[in-house]
Every structure is written in structure tokens, then in C-alpha cells.
Amino acid sequence: MTRPDDIRIGDAERDAVMVALHDHFAAGRLDRGELDERLDAVLSAKTRGDLRVLVRDLPAPNGLPEPERPAAAFGEVPWELGPALVFGGPGRPTRRHHRPHGHMAHRRGPRFPAFPLMVAVFFAVAFTVGVGTAALAVLHVALVIWLVRAAMLLAGARRSRRHLTPGA
16 A cells, blocks of 8 residues: 555646745745745655655645545544534534425415405506506505515514524
């Protein structure tokens, strides 16, 4: 079995170490002479071990590829602990609220009969004043219903955010 330091490298690995060396030079960890010596040695390096010798006294990142880890055993988590990618963060259980959409959505509170109300307004105004005025009246009713519904949703969102925020 081949040791990791005996694996041959290519231009990508050499370039990564050269970039890291330039970063360490910019940070003041290397002087110009050391940088030039190490860059020459990087260009002639053949294995990972050759590169490792050149950056062993420098902190990470050093441009070397991460050592390969053995495959995880059955039941082990293959990733390391870190910040969660979903809401909650590490150490907190993530709650996912699934709300069905469409006609099967659960509604809070009683339903408001907007469509029958608009039909009634249309016929009442159409028989008394005219069809054009009735259409305009229905648009006004729809706008008022929409504004009231938007205000109710906004108030509900603020109320639920207040319950989720600690100390509020």
C-alpha cells in the first residue's frame, strides 16, 4: 500500500502550494529569499512528501490536499459537526413546519365568503345602476378584501415572530 506522502503530484497541487507560499509571504511569515527558495523547490517537487517538507513550519492553509480519511463505518455520520445548513444551528432540533398548499390547506379561523359576496354586489349594482358600475364596484370590494386579508396576515406574522423571539 502506498503512503500518502509517496503519491505523485501534478501542476494543480504545485500551484496550490505556491499560492499558499505567496500568502504567507504577504503575511510576513517568509522573507523574499525564503519565498524564492521554496518556490524553486515546489517546481521541482514530485510527491506530496516533497511539498509537505516545504510547508511544515507554516500554519494552515498550506495548499496541501487534505489527507484522505477511511470510509465511515456503518451507522456513523460521514460528515463532521459544523454549522447547520438548516435553521436551528448545532445542538438545536430543527423543526420543520409543513403547510399544505392549495384547496387542502388548513385555514385558521372561519372562512370568509369573498366570492359569493362579490357576486351579490355585482348583481345588486348591475340591476340598479348598470353593468359597468357593477364591475367597478366588484373591483373595489375585491381590493378592500385583499387589503384586509394582507393586514391580517401581517399581524399574524408579527404575532408568531414575537412568540418565537426569546425575551419579547
